[in-house]
Amino acid sequence: MKAVSQTAFLALADLRRQLGSPHSAISFVGSIVFVGFLFWLLASFSIDHFLNAAFLMVPILILAPATASIASDRDAGYASILFTYPVTATRYYAAKFLALHLLLGVYLLLLVPFLAIVVLYGGVGWLGEIAIMAGWATLETSFVSALGLFLSASFGRRAATASVYVGFGLALIFVIGPWFLPYYVMAMPPDTASLGMRVLHFSPMMAALDATGTGLLVAENPLPALLATLAVVVILVALGLLVYRRFQSAEGWEVGRAKAAPVVALGIVLLLALPVIPGVSYREFPDSYGTQSCVMASMLQYCVSFETPQQLGSPPPSLGSPIHAQMVVSLYNDQPVNVTVGKIVVSWSSRFIDFNVTRAEFGPVEVPAKLAPDQNGAAFFRLNVTAVPLQVRSLPIYEGLPEYALIPMELTADGTRLLFYNEMNVSGPVFERNIVWIIVGLEAAVVLGRRLTRRPRKA
Amino acid sequence: MIETVGLTRAYDGLRAVDELTLGVPKGSVFGFLGRNGAGKTTTVKMLSTVLRPTSGTATVGGFDVWKEALKVRSIIGVIGEGTELARPFWTPMEYLRFFSRLQGGSDRNARADLRDWLARLGLTAHAARPIGGFSSGMRKRLELCRVFSRHPEVLLLDEPTKELDIPGKREIWELLRKLATQEEVTLFLCTHDAAEIQAVCNRIAILRRGKLSFEGTKDELPKSVIRIEVESPDATCARLEEASLAVSSSVAGSFVYAAFRDRKEPEAVRSELASVGISCRDVQEVDAFDERVLAFL
Numbered sequence: 205m206k207a208v209s210q211t212a213f214l215a216l217a218d219l220r221r222q223l224g225s226p227h228s229a230i231s232f233v234g235s236i237v238f239v240g241f242l243f244w245l246l247a248s249f250s251i252d253h254f255l256n257a258a259f260l261m262v263p264i265l266i267l268a269p270a271t272a273s274i275a276s277d278r279d280a281g282y283a284s285i286l287f288t289y290p291v292t293a294t295r296y297y298a299a300k301f302l303a304l305h306l307l308l309g310v311y312l313l314l315l316v317p318f319l320a321i322v323v324l325y326g327g328v329g330w331l332g333e334i335a336i337m338a339g340w341a342t343l344e345t346s347f348v349s350a351l352g353l354f355l356s357a358s359f360g361r362r363a364a365t366a367s368v369y370v371g372f373g374l375a376l377i378f379v380i381g382p383w384f385l386p387y388y389v390m391a392m393p394p395d396t397a398s399l400g401m402r403v404l405h406f407s408p409m410m411a412a413l414d415a416t417g418t419g420l421l422v423a424e425n426p427l428p429a430l431l432a433t434l435a436v437v438v439i440l441v442a443l444g445l446l447v448y449r450r451f452q453s454a455e456g457w458e459v460g461r462a463k464a465a466p467v468v469a470l471g472i473v474l475l476l477a478l479p480v481i482p483g484v485s486y487r488e489f490p491d492s493y494g495t496q497s498c499v500m501a502s503m504l505q506y507c508v509s510f511e512t513p514q515q516l517g518s519p520p521p522s523l524g525s526p527i528h529a530q531m532v533v534s535l536y537n538d539q540p541v542n543v544t545v546g547k548i549v550v551s552w553s554s555r556f557i558d559f560n561v562t563r564a565e566f567g568p569v570e571v572p573a574k575l576a577p578d579q580n581g582a583a584f585f586r587l588n589v590t591a592v593p594l595q596v597r598s599l600p601i602y603e604g605l606p607e608y609a610l611i612p613m614e615l616t617a618d619g620t621r622l623l624f625y626n627e628m629n630v631s632g633p634v635f636e637r638n639i640v641w642i643i644v645g646l647e648a649a650v651v652l653g654r655r656l657t658r659r660p661r662k663a
Numbered sequence: 664m665i666e667t668v669g670l671t672r673a674y675d676g677l678r679a680v681d682e683l684t685l686g687v688p689k690g691s692v693f694g695f696l697g698r699n700g701a702g703k704t705t706t707v708k709m710l711s712t713v714l715r716p717t718s719g720t721a722t723v724g725g726f727d728v729w730k731e732a733l734k735v736r737s738i739i740g741v742i743g744e745g746t747e748l749a750r751p752f753w754t755p756m757e758y759l760r761f762f763s764r765l766q767g768g769s770d771r772n773a774r775a776d777l778r779d780w781l782a783r784l785g786l787t788a789h790a791a792r793p794i795g796g797f798s799s800g801m802r803k804r805l806e807l808c809r810v811f812s813r814h815p816e817v818l819l820l821d822e823p824t825k826e827l828d829i830p831g832k833r834e835i836w837e838l839l840r841k842l843a844t845q846e847e848v849t850l851f852l853c854t855h856d857a858a859e860i861q862a863v864c865n866r867i868a869i870l871r872r873g874k875l876s877f878e879g880t881k882d883e884l885p886k887s888v889i890r891i892e893v894e895s896p897d898a899t900c901a902r903l904e905e906a907s908l909a910v911s912s913s914v915a916g917s918f919v920y921a922a923f924r925d926r927k928e929p930e931a932v933r934s935e936l937a938s939v940g941i942s943c944r945d946v947q948e949v950d951a952f953d954e955r956v957l958a959f960l
Contacts, residue, residue, distance in 0.1 A: 288741040
């Protein structure tokens with residue numbers, strides 16, 4: 205049997221074993237209920253939050269089966285049988301790696317009904333986001349698989365149960381850590397914070413959050429984080445395979461762990477060297493949304509607003525329908541003297557809205573001095589744009605309550621960058637969110653029913 | 664077909680198999696005897712490429728067990744100790760088809776052969792049940808199906824009939840004899856069961872504390888094995904070896920089993936022992952195969 209087909213064959217057999225056991229069926233039903241609950245809870249508030257949880261949090265739990273994978277094969281004696289057949293350690297290891305990705309595939313299949321609802325009610329624009337998130341989920345699975353297999357092989361025999369707990373515990377750390385750590389790290393002194401942020405990119409979840417830009421901290425360039433994560437995966441796979449092939453047999457450690465220590469140390473040094481990959485700089489958007497936002501800078505108050513027909517009394521635009529809107533840039537001066545700004549550049553973009561123009565330049569601009577104690581000097585610029593709402597931020601669950609499309613905007617005044625986070629009201633079909641529980645019930649019935657009604661194939 | 668030279672395996676400094684040198688000719692049924700912990704299973708694991716030898720070499724079918732492991736794996740069939748059917752939710756057919764495909768066989772061609780083996784080992788009636796519910800005897804039969812259906816050149820069997828009932832054991836012994844004689848399969852049979860050795864094997868090796876204490880045909884076992892009942896069997900055993908009175912001796916309970924190169928009368932042994940200061944309660948010649956083997960265990 206050729207190496208590739210044997211690896212695929214072993215991986216599929218491993219997946220069948222994972223899916224065929226009652227424990228797996230229960231785990232899958234648990235995952236479905238959890239994802240269903242997340243959807244019910246989050247999708248009406250922020251689809252991004254649901255996607256983050258479904259694609260970035262749940263797949264990390266694959267670390268638990270990954271960490272148990274080789275250890276349980278040793279415990280059950282399966283490895284001792286398998287390695288009396290023409291199977292190499294590399295193919296076995298690769299099959300394990302592949303099987304864990306197939307497990308992710310099955311999980312993603314279970315997500316399909318929820319994602320269909322997102323696209324149906326939230327806009328087809330979400331398809332692109334979903335594809336990107338699936339890519340990140342795959343990279344994340346590679347990361348947890350590489351780490352889990354390395355740990356699993358290190359356990360030796362009679363450690364299958366312990367390995368599951370270790371894997372699950374680590375998974376929880378990886379799930380929770382990236383949500384909170386950046387804020388703690390950013391509060392540290394600048395040098396420490398810079399190093400800390402680089403180290404945090406070891407976690408693919410962090411890298412994904414950078415890349416997708418769904419948080420308030422948005423990476424200017426997410427590529428370093430992606431590279432760091434890829435490098436971690438490659439190093440972990442190479443290290444795990446090297447240790448498994450060189451120092452272990454089907455039964456466990458062939459030599460004392462001490463002899464493998466220099467190799468493991470080299471791997472750790474490589475991992476620690478990764479922060480030399482250029483760090484990620486962040487833009488921190490203000491934590492308040494609205495159709496107008498203002499920022500003070502260089503003696504002037506800059507306000508940017510996005511005016512749609514709704515503000516003029518019309519109903520909110522619906523998904524896919526072009527609307528004519530206005531970008532309004534206002535500069536207010538509360539100083540007793542005129543203030544001149546050489547050049548103002550306004551740029552905006554949104555994955556929620558397709559604009560026909562995304563950048564405008566003005567200047568030089570002279571903002572008149574304060575006219576009276578209660579009357580600041582002001583200058584205004586209006587720009588007409590045509591916009592097509594592609595997707596809404598959350599699923600509309602109440603009739604008459606519009607949903608939002610977010611528009612991050614950046615204004616540069618003589619080189620000073622100012623960030624705004626505006627939003628536009630969009631109307632869409634109302635979603636009855638309790639449908640989620642029907643989907644959860646059907647999926648659970650499919651998984652459990654398949655297990656309970658399993659009829660062995662005919663001999 | 665199997666050659667080992669100075670084969671050694673140490674665990675944390677303890678030599679489980681110590682400088683083992685033996686040869687197993689093609690088509691022979693080779694019995695490998697030893698007490699618990701003597702190193703039999705470790706030897707099988709090394710020969711089946713599962714464990715790496717600490718030193719020494721071993722070849723199976725002319726291939727080095729560690730350097731050419733893949734070639735060795737393509738010609739062997741192994742039943743190891745304590746393999747617990749790691750896929751309990753599969754049916755016997757699914758289990759056998761998985762390993763058949765792993766061996767590289769075509770699934771379509773293998774089915775008929777696998778059905779045939781299930782029938783020969785009395786598992787057809789259970790073919791649709793998950794194997795996790797099998798009794799230990801049925802599991803052992805399934806494992807035998809697995810290795811026999813590989814059509815190996817060398818069979819390495821560690822206690823293959825351990826959980827089987829008496830008729831089941833006899834069926835398997837018959838099957839093993841057929842495989843060896845009709846298909847020229849070389850059998851390396853690890854067991855505690857002297858009756859099994861007597862029924863199936865034409866050559867035997869006995870392992871004691873990791874070292875080879877006997878190798879030869881059954882007929883080459885010393886004819887004169889004397890069972891000696893003494894006050895302190897361990898001291899008696901040591902004294903026998905010090906004085907080079909016996910070829911080999913071992914302790915079982917309050918008895919010492921001593922093998923002598925030449926035929927000896929029990930009374931002559933009693934007086935020889937008395938001359939070196941050992942008084943015996945009882946001295947008897949034993950004839951049974953398992954007791955003759957005992958002197959080397």
